[in-house]
Amino acid sequence: MTTESSPPRILIIDDDPNLVDLLTFNLLMHGYQAFSAPDGTAGLHQIYDVRPDLVVLDISMPGLDGWEVCRRIRDMSDVPIIMLTGRGELGSRLRGLNLGADDYVAKPFDLEEFILRIEAVLRRSRRSAPAAKFVYYEDANLCVDEANQSITRSGQPICLTATEERLLLTLIKQIDEFVPYEELIATVWTEDDLHTRGHLKVLVSSLRHKIGDGNPAPNHILNRRSVGYCFQSRTSPNLDSTEPE
Numbered sequence: 001m002t003t004e005s006s007p008p009r010i011l012i013i014d015d016d017p018n019l020v021d022l023l024t025f026n027l028l029m030h031g032y033q034a035f036s037a038p039d040g041t042a043g044l045h046q047i048y049d050v051r052p053d054l055v056v057l058d059i060s061m062p063g064l065d066g067w068e069v070c071r072r073i074r075d076m077s078d079v080p081i082i083m084l085t086g087r088g089e090l091g092s093r094l095r096g097l098n099l100g101a102d103d104y105v106a107k108p109f110d111l112e113e114f115i116l117r118i119e120a121v122l123r124r125s126r127r128s129a130p131a132a133k134f135v136y137y138e139d140a141n142l143c144v145d146e147a148n149q150s151i152t153r154s155g156q157p158i159c160l161t162a163t164e165e166r167l168l169l170t171l172i173k174q175i176d177e178f179v180p181y182e183e184l185i186a187t188v189w190t191e192d193d194l195h196t197r198g199h200l201k202v203l204v205s206s207l208r209h210k211i212g213d214g215n216p217a218p219n220h221i222l223n224r225r226s227v228g229y230c231f232q233s234r235t236s237p238n239l240d241s242t243e244p245e
Contacts, residue, residue: 008122011052012036013043013069014084015061023056026111032118040064041186044072048166052079054122057101059085064186067099072187074100076173080125082117135172137233142211142220144172153212163188164207171221171231180228204229 010032014020020036027034035050037043039061046052055073059066070081080102102121105114134147143152146169151158160168166188171179181197188203189195204221207213213220222230 007031007033008053009033009035009050010054010056010118011043011046011050012056013040013046013061013066014056014058015039016058022111023114026115027118030115040066040069043069044187045166047073047077047079048169049162054080054082054118054125056118057081057083059083070099070101080121082121135169137172137175139233144168151211153210158210160207160210163203164210167203167207168211168231171229175231175233178222178224178228178230184229200229 010027012020012023012034014023014036015038017038020038024034024036035046035052037046041064043055043057044064047055057066057069057073061069064072066083066085070083073079073081081100082103082105083101084105084107086107102124103117105117135144136146137144141154143150143155145151151160151165151168167184170184170187181200185195185197185200188200204223208218208221211220220232222232224230
């Protein structure tokens with residue numbers, strides 16, 4: 001996230017490169033930092049990596065559409081979202097707002113008006129609760145503090161790869177719940193069609209080793225065959241793990 005003295009970060013998630021270039025140019029001209037992602041899956045990665053102050057989200061995209069991306073963003077963050085669409089029907093606007101979008105703009109739109117809408121949404125956001133829902137988890141062995149970018153084991157820093165960190169944070173955000181394999185693959189890797197459950201299994205094994213999770217009987221990251229993986233808190237009742245790996 002930005003500090004008081006740094007320009008707000010705007011993330012554009014849209015598969016139209018011409019529109020992205022146009023919006024990026026205008027955002028930079030108005031003093032913003034601009035980032036972009038060409039599809040929904042890449043956009044979800046950028047939420048982790050960029051920590052934007054506002055997301056501009058297109059609805060009609062291949063793969064994960066804007067509705068699904070909006071829902072997943074809201075599962076992890078309160079970052080303001082302005083949705084873009086070529087459809088002007090009332091039903092589409094209401095659907096976007098019901099999913100948690102902060103504003104809704106139909107294409108084509110006036111660029112100056114669009115910048116004013118960004119400014120208005122950011123002003124409302126600053127007056128409301130903090131935008132990010134950072135992960136924090138701590139027990140006798142493991143401490144995960146996303147806000148301070150700190151992950152420690154027995155008080156010592158752990159060096160995780162970017163994919164390992166995304167996996168860990170994704171699991172803890174839905175702590176004590178099994179997250180489907182496909183959702184984890186789509187969140188951890190941008191090119192989700194190039195990765196399989198086998199890749200995910202290897203990544204989980206590496207993460208377990210680094211955080212000191214037991215093997216062959218892990219007590220943090222559990223697997224339920226044909227369902228997915230779960231990060232179990234030490235205070236929760238034991239969950240059924242059908243495949244200890």
